[in-house]
Amino acid sequence: MADPLEKLLQNPRLWRGREQTNTSTWQGLPSGYPKLDRHLPGGGWPQHALTEILLEHYGMGELQLLMPALARLSTPEDHELSDEAGWIAWIAPPFQPYPPALLQWGINLSRVLIVRPRQESETLWSAEQALSSGNCAAVLMWLDTMDDYSSRRLQLAAEKGQSWAIAFRPLAALSKASAAALRIQLMPGEKGTDLGILKSRGGRPAVLRNYAD
């Protein structure tokens, strides 16, 4: 009896209140922001899962938040792992991702893939395809409306393709349920952008003042 129980407790999906789960089996992707890493279970972004970033306006540092991790994914430091370098898909970005800036952040441009669907249903479909194909290390998508069902599909696709799904959503989505492993809210703060962890699988909600500090 003890064995299945132990197994269950190891599962990062199990919410155990204030008690932190054993992080040995749960390796996060370092975000490049030490302050944030300390609050994320596994010491980084949840890989192979859906992360939601909620924000009021574009430009609140939502891309800078991801850049160090994306740079790592597109150009692994370890040369032997060069096969691991995955594609980074941008699906329905609101503006043009600017390649000179991407280079400045260390993104490998040969691994950048931009998709411009005509409607939101196509955005979801493309994201699901990209996630489950196993080609993409990360899939960034901008969605105005997404229901619980779609978020569950994205979460499953991310698990299947071992890919990191990142959905940018308006603040209005706050009240809606979501299957995301991690939900983050970005807010303007006194010194910089504040980051609120609303939901974190295996972790605890928290508010980080000026996360980049």
Next chain:
Amino acid sequence: MPTSDKSPVILRDTAPTPSATPARLEPTQQSFALVAKPARRLWLCIYLPGLPLQALNDKNDHEAVAVFEDEKGMRRILLADKKARAAAVVPGLAVNAALALLPTLCLKERSPRRERQALQALASWAEQFTSFVSIEAPNILLLEIAGSLQLFGGLAPLRQQIVTGLKTLGFSALVSIAPTPLASTWLAKAGRSVSILTPADLTGALSKLPIRCLDWPDSVNESLNGMGITHVGDALRLPREGFARRFGTGRLTELDRALGRLPDPRQSYRAPERFCSEYELSEEQSASDLLLNVCQELLIELERFLLTRQLSVQRVLFSFFHLKESATHLTLGSMRAGRSIDHWFELLKIKFDQLGLAAPVITIRLRSGQSQLLTASTDQFNFGDTGRRQGEPIAHLVERISARIGDKSIHGVTTVAEHRPQYAWSTKDLEQTPNCAAVPMSRRPLWLLPEPRPLPVEQHAPMYQGALKLLDRPERLETGWWDGDGIARDYYVAVNPAGIHVWVYQDRRSDHDWYLHGIFG
């Protein structure tokens, strides 16, 4: 010193003048010509006298079967199987007489089309033994086997393999081998299952053949008979000139070719390189699940076709035929030539949803586009360097997405060596390697606006969701005057009250207006 070494030296000594050089070259050329002479050929003839019957064979072992032919209104037995022959049904018998002899006789009309198809199928089958198979209508296959002997362990094993293979396929054949195509054909038609390996033995072997095996017109045979000439050997003894005058140079040429005195080129059979297959439904169907299943069957067939030929295709065409409407066509293309059907099926499913068939479907046809030789490197084809992990090639993902939302909707990006921010990047095809121009020294925003947006100004400060605070000193960009699209701008990094960092500029050409060009994100 061996004397043989000395003799050429002596030759040179006796003819030391330059004029003798061409004379000395001559023998070398000759010996070279000897080497370059066409390699010895060996022809294996498969003669299928029972083809009209066996081409129609449907594995019916119980009844006696005979094939009849309509000849000027008279239906006569052309060929009969063993059981029919036992009941005295022989070729040439009228159909009615045959039925009187054997009322249970299963009669079939001869089908030249089926015979042709059977012969082509056999030619494809025979390509496993040699690269050169020639169809000699109506019932003969010629295989050039000199190059295959070593691979198949010699003549006897190869011959054995062909004979047993034919038997398994349900064809009774006469097989003979000779150095010329005609000689092997004549030997097979005469029923001599022999193997003649050298041209020197040809005359002896052919001499014993009766003239009638040569398929010459009856008139020629009769006049030869009248002269007392019944065998090929007799004909060979006649004076050539007289023979040519009486029976035409064509006959003489044939004899010369059979004996290997004249070349006798043949045309190699080439299997069709395009795939075309149809599936006829028993009744009209519109259920997409069922139709897709049929399409998958066709694709599996295509895969098998490509696999045996080491080919790949980049384009396939599905045609859906309706009873009353004109056919619906659906072309699928792939940038990556492949033969794995999974990807084609994925693409088909996406396109099929958008197709909207006008009417129920009665027949589905699949045709392949131009096929090309599959090279090993296409398997490793990908963009830039190796693909990631267990995943399929990225091209498959790209094709699926562009199949659904359009070709232009998916692309990569690259930087361009250019100081004007709006020209410092471009889209690119995904397979192109990006041009990594030098990274600009000063900070660039992650978001670029498609067009600079004019900003309102209040109390000398530009506004973007509140007054902007300029950080740092400006970056002056003044360039591009040579192509009429020059800029003169001071770029600033600015921050608004909500903490959004933006990239703004003041146009130094016009009235020093402010514009928003990027967001740092």
